[in-house]
Amino acid sequence: xxxxxxxxxxxxxxxxxxxxxxxxxxxxxxxxxxxxxxxxxxxxxxxxxxxxxxxxxxxxxxxxxxxxxxxxxxxxxxxxxxxxxxxxxxxxxxxxxxxxxxxxxxxxxxxxxxxxxxxxxxxxxxxxxxxxxxxxxxxxxxxxxxxxxxxxxxxxxxxxxxxxxxxxxxxxxxxxxxxxxxxxxxxxxxxxxxxxxxxxxxxxxxxxxxxxxxxxxxxxxxxxxxxxxxxxxxxxxxxxxxxxxxxxxxxxxxxxxxxxxxxxxxxxxxxxxxxxxxxxxxxxxxxxxxxxxxxxxxxxxxxxxxxxxxxxxxxxxxx
Numbered sequence: 001x002x003x004x005x006x007x008x009x010x011x012x013x014x015x016x017x018x019x020x021x022x023x024x025x026x027x028x029x030x031x032x033x034x035x036x037x038x039x040x041x042x043x044x045x046x047x048x049x050x051x052x053x054x055x056x057x058x059x060x061x062x063x064x065x066x067x068x069x070x071x072x073x074x075x076x077x078x079x080x081x082x083x084x085x086x087x088x089x090x091x092x093x094x095x096x097x098x099x100x101x102x103x104x105x106x107x108x109x110x111x112x113x114x115x116x117x118x119x120x121x122x123x124x125x126x127x128x129x130x131x132x133x134x135x136x137x138x139x140x141x142x143x144x145x146x147x148x149x150x151x152x153x154x155x156x157x158x159x160x161x162x163x164x165x166x167x168x169x170x171x172x173x174x175x176x177x178x179x180x181x182x183x184x185x186x187x188x189x190x191x192x193x194x195x196x197x198x199x200x201x202x203x204x205x206x207x208x209x210x211x212x213x214x215x216x217x218x219x220x221x222x223x224x225x226x227x228x229x230x231x232x233x234x235x236x237x238x239x240x241x242x243x244x245x246x247x248x249x250x251x252x253x254x255x256x257x258x259x260x261x262x263x264x265x266x267x268x269x270x271x272x273x274x275x276x277x278x279x280x281x282x283x284x285x286x287x288x289x290x291x292x293x294x295x296x297x298x299x300x301x302x303x304x305x306x307x308x309x310x311x312x313x314x315x316x317x318x319x
Contacts, residue, residue, distance in 0.1 A: 016098045017192075021089055021182045022277060033090040039285045040083045046292030047072035050302070057305035063141040064130075067123045068295060070150050071252075074119065075288040078112040081105055082183045082284050089182070099169075102184040107165040109183065113260070114211045115157025120253055121215040122149040127246050128222040132229045160207055167203040171196045185280060187264065208264050216257050223250070248295045255290065259283040 023029050054060045054069040082105065089095040097105070129140050168186055174194035181188040190200045223246070230242045263279040296302040 016096050016177065017102055017184070018178045019089060019095045019097055019182055019184075020178055020180045021086075021095055022281075029090045033087055036083060036090070036285060037087055039289050040079060040087070043079050043285075043289045044076060046289065047075045049306075050292050050295070053302060053305045053309065057308065059301055060305055063126050063146045064123075065301075066146055067119060067126060067150070070153075071116065071119055071123070072292065074112050074116045075291055077108065078116065079284060079288050081108040081112060086182050097184065102189075103165060103169055106168065106184045106186060106189065107161050110164055110186065111158040111161035113157075114160050114207075115153050116256065117211050117215045117260075118153035118156050119150065120249070120256065121218050122153060123249055124219040124222040124253070125149075127249060128226055130245065131226050131242050160211055164203060164207055167200050171200055181277060181280070183280070183284075187276065204264070212257065212261055212264065216253075216261075219253055219257075248299070251294050252287075252291055255287045256283060259287065 021029070022032055050072040051069045054065045085097070085101075085105065126141060129137050133140065164186055168189050171190065171193035172195040173192060179188050179192055186204055190197055190204065193200070226242075226246060230239050233239045233242060259279050259282045263276060263283070296306070
Protein backbone atom coordinates (compact mmCIF):
# COMPACT_ATOMS: atom_id res chain seq x y z
CA UNK A 1 0.00 0.00 0.00
CA UNK A 2 1.38 3.45 -0.94
CA UNK A 3 1.92 6.29 1.51
CA UNK A 4 -0.90 8.30 -0.06
CA UNK A 5 -3.33 5.37 0.32
CA UNK A 6 -2.32 4.92 3.96
CA UNK A 7 -2.98 8.60 4.73
CA UNK A 8 -6.30 8.41 2.91
CA UNK A 9 -7.41 5.42 4.96
CA UNK A 10 -6.31 7.05 8.22
CA UNK A 11 -8.18 10.24 7.44
CA UNK A 12 -11.30 8.37 6.35
CA UNK A 13 -11.50 6.78 9.79
CA UNK A 14 -12.46 10.16 11.25
CA UNK A 15 -15.30 11.47 9.13
CA UNK A 16 -16.77 13.18 12.17
CA UNK A 17 -15.58 14.39 15.55
CA UNK A 18 -17.11 14.74 19.00
CA UNK A 19 -16.70 18.07 20.79
CA UNK A 20 -16.55 17.40 24.53
CA UNK A 21 -17.47 21.02 25.28
CA UNK A 22 -17.14 22.92 28.54
CA UNK A 23 -19.03 20.57 30.88
CA UNK A 24 -20.72 17.19 31.01
CA UNK A 25 -23.18 18.20 33.76
CA UNK A 26 -26.68 19.08 32.43
CA UNK A 27 -27.31 21.79 35.04
CA UNK A 28 -24.03 23.53 34.28
CA UNK A 29 -24.61 23.26 30.54
CA UNK A 30 -28.06 24.85 30.88
CA UNK A 31 -26.59 27.76 32.86
CA UNK A 32 -23.86 28.18 30.26
CA UNK A 33 -26.47 28.12 27.48
CA UNK A 34 -28.40 31.02 29.03
CA UNK A 35 -25.21 33.03 29.67
CA UNK A 36 -23.72 32.52 26.20
CA UNK A 37 -27.05 33.14 24.46
CA UNK A 38 -27.33 36.49 26.25
CA UNK A 39 -23.74 37.39 25.33
CA UNK A 40 -24.30 36.39 21.70
CA UNK A 41 -27.47 38.47 21.36
CA UNK A 42 -25.81 41.51 22.94
CA UNK A 43 -22.81 41.04 20.65
CA UNK A 44 -25.02 40.96 17.55
CA UNK A 45 -27.08 43.95 18.69
CA UNK A 46 -24.11 46.10 19.69
CA UNK A 47 -21.92 45.44 16.67
CA UNK A 48 -24.70 45.63 14.08
CA UNK A 49 -25.83 48.89 15.68
CA UNK A 50 -22.32 50.30 15.20
CA UNK A 51 -22.39 49.26 11.52
CA UNK A 52 -25.81 50.86 11.07
CA UNK A 53 -24.81 54.10 12.77
CA UNK A 54 -21.61 54.48 10.77
CA UNK A 55 -23.43 53.78 7.51
CA UNK A 56 -26.33 56.15 8.17
CA UNK A 57 -24.76 59.19 9.85
CA UNK A 58 -22.61 61.52 7.67
CA UNK A 59 -20.70 62.72 10.76
CA UNK A 60 -19.30 59.19 11.11
CA UNK A 61 -18.08 58.96 7.51
CA UNK A 62 -14.40 59.17 8.45
CA UNK A 63 -11.50 56.68 8.27
CA UNK A 64 -11.66 55.88 12.00
CA UNK A 65 -15.34 54.92 11.85
CA UNK A 66 -14.89 53.11 8.54
CA UNK A 67 -12.36 50.86 10.28
CA UNK A 68 -14.65 50.55 13.31
CA UNK A 69 -17.61 49.39 11.21
CA UNK A 70 -15.41 46.71 9.62
CA UNK A 71 -14.22 45.66 13.08
CA UNK A 72 -17.85 45.27 14.15
CA UNK A 73 -18.62 43.15 11.07
CA UNK A 74 -15.64 40.97 11.95
CA UNK A 75 -16.91 40.50 15.49
CA UNK A 76 -20.30 39.38 14.18
CA UNK A 77 -18.68 36.84 11.85
CA UNK A 78 -16.15 35.77 14.49
CA UNK A 79 -18.74 34.90 17.11
CA UNK A 80 -21.25 33.50 14.61
CA UNK A 81 -18.71 30.96 13.38
CA UNK A 82 -18.65 29.38 16.86
CA UNK A 83 -21.51 30.34 19.17
CA UNK A 84 -24.60 29.00 17.31
CA UNK A 85 -23.10 25.51 17.19
CA UNK A 86 -21.79 25.85 20.75
CA UNK A 87 -25.28 26.78 21.98
CA UNK A 88 -26.83 23.83 20.13
CA UNK A 89 -24.30 21.43 21.65
CA UNK A 90 -24.99 22.71 25.17
CA UNK A 91 -28.54 21.40 24.83
CA UNK A 92 -27.80 18.32 22.73
CA UNK A 93 -27.20 14.75 23.83
CA UNK A 94 -24.84 14.06 20.94
CA UNK A 95 -22.20 16.73 20.27
CA UNK A 96 -20.78 15.44 17.02
CA UNK A 97 -19.55 17.57 14.12
CA UNK A 98 -18.79 16.34 10.61
CA UNK A 99 -15.33 16.63 9.09
CA UNK A 100 -16.57 19.20 6.55
CA UNK A 101 -18.27 21.36 9.21
CA UNK A 102 -15.19 21.14 11.42
CA UNK A 103 -13.00 22.34 8.55
CA UNK A 104 -15.42 25.15 7.70
CA UNK A 105 -15.59 26.30 11.32
CA UNK A 106 -11.81 26.38 11.71
CA UNK A 107 -11.38 28.21 8.41
CA UNK A 108 -13.94 30.93 9.19
CA UNK A 109 -12.91 31.30 12.82
CA UNK A 110 -9.24 31.75 11.89
CA UNK A 111 -10.07 33.99 8.93
CA UNK A 112 -12.10 36.46 10.99
CA UNK A 113 -9.57 36.40 13.84
CA UNK A 114 -6.51 36.97 11.62
CA UNK A 115 -8.33 39.71 9.71
CA UNK A 116 -8.99 41.43 13.03
CA UNK A 117 -5.26 41.35 13.85
CA UNK A 118 -4.44 43.11 10.58
CA UNK A 119 -7.32 45.58 10.91
CA UNK A 120 -6.33 46.61 14.45
CA UNK A 121 -2.84 47.31 13.07
CA UNK A 122 -4.21 49.64 10.39
CA UNK A 123 -6.38 51.32 13.01
CA UNK A 124 -3.26 52.11 15.06
CA UNK A 125 -1.67 53.56 11.92
CA UNK A 126 -4.74 55.77 11.49
CA UNK A 127 -4.27 57.11 15.03
CA UNK A 128 -0.54 57.60 14.42
CA UNK A 129 -1.16 59.70 11.31
CA UNK A 130 -3.96 61.69 12.99
CA UNK A 131 -1.78 62.67 15.97
CA UNK A 132 1.78 62.69 14.62
CA UNK A 133 1.17 63.78 11.01
CA UNK A 134 -2.11 65.74 11.11
CA UNK A 135 -1.29 67.88 8.07
CA UNK A 136 -0.77 64.76 5.96
CA UNK A 137 -3.88 62.97 7.26
CA UNK A 138 -6.21 63.85 4.32
CA UNK A 139 -3.65 62.46 1.87
CA UNK A 140 -2.43 59.39 3.76
CA UNK A 141 -5.89 58.36 4.93
CA UNK A 142 -7.83 59.12 1.75
CA UNK A 143 -10.86 56.96 0.95
CA UNK A 144 -9.04 54.83 -1.62
CA UNK A 145 -6.16 54.16 0.77
CA UNK A 146 -8.50 53.18 3.60
CA UNK A 147 -10.39 50.79 1.33
CA UNK A 148 -7.08 49.23 0.27
CA UNK A 149 -6.09 48.72 3.94
CA UNK A 150 -9.40 47.06 4.76
CA UNK A 151 -9.28 44.89 1.63
CA UNK A 152 -5.72 43.83 2.50
CA UNK A 153 -6.84 42.87 6.00
CA UNK A 154 -9.73 40.72 4.77
CA UNK A 155 -7.76 39.10 1.94
CA UNK A 156 -4.75 38.42 4.17
CA UNK A 157 -6.90 36.91 6.90
CA UNK A 158 -8.72 34.52 4.61
CA UNK A 159 -5.54 33.53 2.77
CA UNK A 160 -3.51 32.76 5.92
CA UNK A 161 -6.50 30.89 7.34
CA UNK A 162 -6.64 28.68 4.24
CA UNK A 163 -2.97 27.73 4.70
CA UNK A 164 -3.48 26.84 8.36
CA UNK A 165 -6.69 24.88 7.74
CA UNK A 166 -5.21 22.83 4.92
CA UNK A 167 -2.07 22.01 6.94
CA UNK A 168 -4.20 20.91 9.91
CA UNK A 169 -6.57 18.63 8.01
CA UNK A 170 -3.74 16.92 6.16
CA UNK A 171 -2.83 15.38 9.51
CA UNK A 172 -3.58 11.74 10.34
CA UNK A 173 -6.08 11.35 13.19
CA UNK A 174 -6.05 7.53 13.20
CA UNK A 175 -9.69 7.30 14.16
CA UNK A 176 -9.38 9.62 17.16
CA UNK A 177 -12.64 11.53 17.34
CA UNK A 178 -12.99 13.23 20.73
CA UNK A 179 -11.86 16.87 20.74
CA UNK A 180 -11.54 18.20 24.29
CA UNK A 181 -12.82 21.63 23.30
CA UNK A 182 -16.06 23.36 22.29
CA UNK A 183 -14.89 24.21 18.74
CA UNK A 184 -12.52 22.97 16.06
CA UNK A 185 -9.61 25.20 17.01
CA UNK A 186 -6.19 24.59 15.51
CA UNK A 187 -4.21 23.77 18.71
CA UNK A 188 -6.86 21.25 19.79
CA UNK A 189 -6.92 19.60 16.36
CA UNK A 190 -3.13 19.37 16.16
CA UNK A 191 -2.95 17.77 19.62
CA UNK A 192 -5.56 15.21 18.51
CA UNK A 193 -3.45 14.03 15.56
CA UNK A 194 -1.48 10.82 15.83
CA UNK A 195 1.19 11.66 13.23
CA UNK A 196 2.62 14.63 11.35
CA UNK A 197 2.23 17.11 14.20
CA UNK A 198 5.64 18.68 13.67
CA UNK A 199 4.88 20.24 10.30
CA UNK A 200 1.52 21.59 11.46
CA UNK A 201 3.11 23.09 14.58
CA UNK A 202 5.74 24.81 12.42
CA UNK A 203 3.01 26.27 10.19
CA UNK A 204 1.10 27.41 13.27
CA UNK A 205 4.21 29.02 14.81
CA UNK A 206 5.13 30.85 11.60
CA UNK A 207 1.54 32.05 11.25
CA UNK A 208 1.54 33.32 14.85
CA UNK A 209 4.68 35.35 14.19
CA UNK A 210 3.17 36.80 11.00
CA UNK A 211 -0.36 37.43 12.29
CA UNK A 212 0.20 38.15 15.99
CA UNK A 213 3.74 39.26 16.84
CA UNK A 214 4.38 41.36 13.71
CA UNK A 215 1.06 43.28 13.92
CA UNK A 216 1.50 43.75 17.69
CA UNK A 217 5.04 45.07 17.15
CA UNK A 218 3.77 47.60 14.61
CA UNK A 219 1.01 48.68 17.01
CA UNK A 220 3.50 49.15 19.85
CA UNK A 221 5.79 51.13 17.52
CA UNK A 222 2.87 53.37 16.45
CA UNK A 223 1.91 54.09 20.04
CA UNK A 224 5.51 54.74 21.03
CA UNK A 225 5.62 57.47 18.38
CA UNK A 226 2.20 58.74 19.48
CA UNK A 227 3.34 58.90 23.11
CA UNK A 228 6.41 60.90 22.16
CA UNK A 229 4.29 63.37 20.18
CA UNK A 230 1.63 63.72 22.88
CA UNK A 231 4.16 64.38 25.65
CA UNK A 232 5.46 67.32 23.60
CA UNK A 233 2.03 68.96 23.47
CA UNK A 234 2.28 71.98 25.81
CA UNK A 235 -1.31 72.11 27.09
CA UNK A 236 -2.84 69.55 29.44
CA UNK A 237 -6.15 69.75 27.57
CA UNK A 238 -4.39 68.97 24.29
CA UNK A 239 -2.63 65.96 25.76
CA UNK A 240 -5.87 64.68 27.28
CA UNK A 241 -7.72 65.04 23.96
CA UNK A 242 -4.96 63.20 22.08
CA UNK A 243 -4.88 60.35 24.61
CA UNK A 244 -8.69 60.05 24.63
CA UNK A 245 -8.76 59.40 20.86
CA UNK A 246 -6.47 56.38 21.39
CA UNK A 247 -7.74 54.94 24.67
CA UNK A 248 -10.57 52.84 23.19
CA UNK A 249 -8.30 51.26 20.58
CA UNK A 250 -5.62 50.53 23.18
CA UNK A 251 -8.11 48.72 25.43
CA UNK A 252 -9.42 46.60 22.52
CA UNK A 253 -5.88 45.75 21.39
CA UNK A 254 -4.88 44.73 24.93
CA UNK A 255 -7.94 42.50 25.40
CA UNK A 256 -7.75 40.82 22.00
CA UNK A 257 -4.00 40.29 21.59
CA UNK A 258 -3.50 39.45 25.25
CA UNK A 259 -5.97 36.55 25.26
CA UNK A 260 -5.10 35.24 21.78
CA UNK A 261 -1.36 35.26 22.45
CA UNK A 262 -1.94 33.44 25.74
CA UNK A 263 -3.68 30.73 23.70
CA UNK A 264 -1.44 30.35 20.65
CA UNK A 265 2.03 31.25 21.95
CA UNK A 266 1.91 29.63 25.38
CA UNK A 267 4.14 26.51 25.64
CA UNK A 268 2.01 23.40 25.28
CA UNK A 269 3.59 21.76 28.32
CA UNK A 270 2.47 24.64 30.58
CA UNK A 271 -1.12 24.78 29.32
CA UNK A 272 -3.93 22.77 30.84
CA UNK A 273 -7.07 22.01 28.84
CA UNK A 274 -9.08 24.16 31.24
CA UNK A 275 -6.78 27.16 30.73
CA UNK A 276 -7.02 26.85 26.95
CA UNK A 277 -10.81 26.66 27.07
CA UNK A 278 -10.97 29.69 29.38
CA UNK A 279 -8.81 31.73 27.02
CA UNK A 280 -10.97 30.70 24.07
CA UNK A 281 -14.19 31.60 25.89
CA UNK A 282 -12.83 35.04 26.71
CA UNK A 283 -11.75 36.10 23.22
CA UNK A 284 -14.73 34.45 21.49
CA UNK A 285 -17.52 35.73 23.76
CA UNK A 286 -16.31 38.48 26.10
CA UNK A 287 -14.12 40.63 23.85
CA UNK A 288 -16.68 40.96 21.00
CA UNK A 289 -19.42 42.04 23.41
CA UNK A 290 -17.14 44.64 25.04
CA UNK A 291 -15.90 46.30 21.84
CA UNK A 292 -19.09 48.26 21.00
CA UNK A 293 -19.32 49.37 24.64
CA UNK A 294 -15.68 50.47 24.75
CA UNK A 295 -15.95 52.44 21.50
CA UNK A 296 -19.30 54.08 22.24
CA UNK A 297 -19.43 54.98 25.95
CA UNK A 298 -16.82 57.76 25.73
CA UNK A 299 -17.42 58.65 22.09
CA UNK A 300 -19.50 61.78 21.64
CA UNK A 301 -19.97 61.27 17.90
CA UNK A 302 -21.38 57.75 18.32
CA UNK A 303 -23.68 58.85 21.17
CA UNK A 304 -24.85 61.79 19.06
CA UNK A 305 -25.59 59.51 16.08
CA UNK A 306 -27.48 57.08 18.33
CA UNK A 307 -29.64 59.86 19.75
CA UNK A 308 -30.45 61.13 16.27
CA UNK A 309 -31.42 57.62 15.19
CA UNK A 310 -33.73 57.39 18.20
CA UNK A 311 -35.32 60.70 17.21
CA UNK A 312 -34.03 62.68 20.16
CA UNK A 313 -32.90 66.29 20.04
CA UNK A 314 -29.18 66.22 20.63
CA UNK A 315 -28.95 69.92 21.24
CA UNK A 316 -25.76 70.35 19.28
CA UNK A 317 -23.55 68.53 16.84
CA UNK A 318 -20.16 67.20 17.81
CA UNK A 319 -17.44 67.60 15.23
